[in-house]
Amino acid sequence: MNINATLLAQAVVMIVFVAICWRYVYPPILATMQEREKKISDGLEAAKKADDSLEEAKLAFDKELDKAKADAAEILEKANNRASQIVNDASSKAEAEAEKILTAAATNIENETNKAKEELRQQMSDIIIETTQKILGDEVSKEKHEAILKKAAEEL
């Protein structure tokens, strides 16, 4: 166990190993570790951000959905209203039309009846005059008894 040149040799060996470690071994390992540390923390941050935006998107989605539902309900209601209105309109229009047609028909009938009556009266008076002429000969003429005939026709 003498102290000898081994001591100096070991000191030199140590300095060599430390230099190798300092120059070639340590920096790349440390750099890799720091790089990965950064990557991991970036990744975690990104994941957190993604989570947040997912949450936001969900909220926005829910909001949109609610809005769409409300819109749909509104549109449906409007459509219903409109439909019932159209039906009402149509039916009232149809009623009016029917009424009009009925009225026109009634008027028509009345006119036709009056016309027919007039015709009938005319024919009646003609027949009466003819008949009377036949019975009375020429004494009775259409021109002479115009007033009487008219009166008779009116009485009919």
Added chain:
Amino acid sequence: MAKELTTESYIDHHLTNLTCGHVGIDESAGIYKSFWTCDPYMVDKMGFWAFHVDSLFWSVLLGGLFIFLFKKGMSKCFDSNTAPTGMQNFVEMCIEFVEDNVQSLFGSVKNTLIAPLALTVFVWILLMNLMDLVPVDFLPVLAGHIAYAVAGESVDWITSPESFYFKVVPTTDPNITLGMAFAVFVLTIYYSITVKGLKNFVAELTLHPFGKWLIPVNFVLEMVNFIAKPISLGLRLFGNLYAGEMIFILIALMLFFSSIPIGVLGFGLHLVWALFHILIVALQAFIFMALTIAYLAMAHETEEH
């Protein structure tokens, strides 16, 4: 010279390093020619310029393993787009642990060397300490047999597998721990001078605690304080691991040199001590790293005294 296997020689074998050095000319000892050798009987003649080849071998091998694990083993994982797996998790755990410690001890001072230094020191010492958990006889005996088989014929001092010493745990060698503490000490001085400036550094060593009229006293006191740091840093690690190794050796002796009941007890003790030693292994590596960071942090402090 096959020595008889005794308790003493067993312990001795485990505590002796494979030492290679240069033996100079010493005519009084009958050496007329200088030469390089690893003969354990020549260690006394080598003086300072001798190297513990086994300690340095494991130290470099484990340091290389560290670099390999953290560089080559990681290279295919250097893609921040894929999730980390297996080895990469372990590496990143180590780095985060080191970064946390540097952050807490160093605060806001930016010095890119500190974290890699702390990482190297921590993982390297941890690996060297972990060699203590390999059964004490396994690697030395294996190395002895390999050395005898390979070089037993050609090298005169390898006369048997037992004559080849091979210590396995580098941190039980004070040269290794003090060598690392010395490197830290050099870095401390370097940063003290470059960050604080030479003037402030000298002032810190001389004008404190008694003011400018007692500069010699101040210098002696501060110098003791200054030198004690690396020495205590190195010796703390050495002492803990050496004691741990010693206890493993003594437990191993219980298995081989005594009766069966004590041998069985030895197995139990070995398990308990190995489990406890895992704590020491990690703790001492951590302490060395923490103190290294702390000393370097002190070198960066520019407070006025």
